Amino acid sequence: MTNSAEWIGRVGRAWADEWRRTDRAFASLTRTLVASLDATAPQEGRALDIGCGAGETAIALADLRPRLAITGADISEDLLAAARGRSERPNLDFVAGDAVAAAAAVAPIDLYLSRHGVMFFPDPLAAFTAFHASAAPGAHLVFTCFRDWSLNSFARDFAPLFGEAPPPADQPGPFAFADEARVSDMLAKAGWTGIQAEPVDFAFRAGEGPDPVADAVAFLSRIGPAARALLEMAEADRPKLLEAVAGICQARLAGGTVDFPAAAWLWTATALPKGTP
Template sequence: MTDAAAWRGRVGGTWAEEHARTERALAGVGAVLDAAIAVQAPEQGSAVDLGCGAGSTALALAAARPRLKVSGIDLSEPLLTVARARDVDNRVRFVAGDVLDVVPGMAPLDLLVSRHGVMFFADPHAGFSTLRRSAVAGATLIFSCFRARGENDWAAALDATLGIVRPANGGYEPGPFAFADRGFVTDLLTRAGWSAVDMQPHDVDYVVGAGAGADPIAEALAFYRRIGPAASVLAEAETGERAKLEARLGDLFATRIRNGAVTFTAAIWVVTAYAPKEVP
């Protein structure tokens, strides 16, 4: 698992440098999540984007609800620098720090959202309990997360191509697929004080090679050299072996070209839960 120190340093810097590619890859996720948030978001009050990264979810929410006070929190200052540069109208307050340290100071919150940013708590029960205590009665929590790794072609196909064998899931482990199991997430949120937990499955495009005039296979390789399940494997391979692995990836990418872009599928949940309303 990538730890907080890495996000504050090297990993966060890489994601900031690659934000155009990562935002393209996650655009399908964002479109589904933003639509779901728009149904739930109040016209005014206070909202926070947890693990906001380059700011896409927070900025979309602020544009949809101009009277809503929107903040974004992330560990990575380089990613927040990107987010602030994208916020040309200064609609969002972006804060560097650990979500669980910062959120209590923003209470009371009417809406808490996250695009794939809440699967990394060391203690998820404590984490979601802290979020619950920071929410007003009736507040909405809505976030996206990946379903099972095997359902996510963008990761599973690379594992198979590179011969990566992943250990069987032995329980909760922070990471991209930590919330794949519906029963686990429903029980977790309920025990943490959230109610009416709902999880809707979606399959969306995950585009990793595109761009006007660009070679989609070369673009996909450039992406996966730095981001995702192949990056560490390629980085650790010796030169000759790396060339063979990249050739195999190139063959895989060629089978995924659609409308001029290397397009995989991402299988996600959109999770919605509520802070219980006070009893009169």
């Protein structure tokens, strides 16, 4: 599963190259997340985007709340370069490094946000305890993450190619926050209250345009399970795999787009004012 070293290196570079198609893939989920941020975010104060990647959610929030100071934190320099290259907002900056350290550096924080940037901490309880310690009284936490692997067809459809076993839930990776009870318990232990998880179903758009299947194959050759397999296999075996990936994308082609049904959680929580029993 994807770990910090991979985000700093190969995986971060691929996501930086593919940020336009990645934002497109998550677009319908992003609308739900941004609506929740609009309902929650203070007008002023400080917000931190955890694992901001190429910056789409931080940029959206900067536009919604021009007087809120927003920091996007990420461990991938490549993704931060992409983020800086696409935004020039006076209330937005991007910092390189672990989000926990970034939070401590700009505390107190009134709002934490993240689109799928929270599932890669080696010790999530320690990370969310530290986020709580750097939170202002009454601070909000709003983030999305994937629900179960079996509900996410961009992963599950490829199981016949890469194996049926869902990834282990106790290791950093895209499905590390899939178990609702586990995450709720972890957030409560970390000190967060008012913890709520809302299921959000969305269409993960892998391909569109004049040749949606070719577009999807190009995208999924860089991001996700096929990308890893392609990298690890012998050159001679690649055409066969790409053909199989194209077949799976073809089966999802409808109305001029290749969409994979996907399932996320939208988590919200609050930091109690200090001293509240």
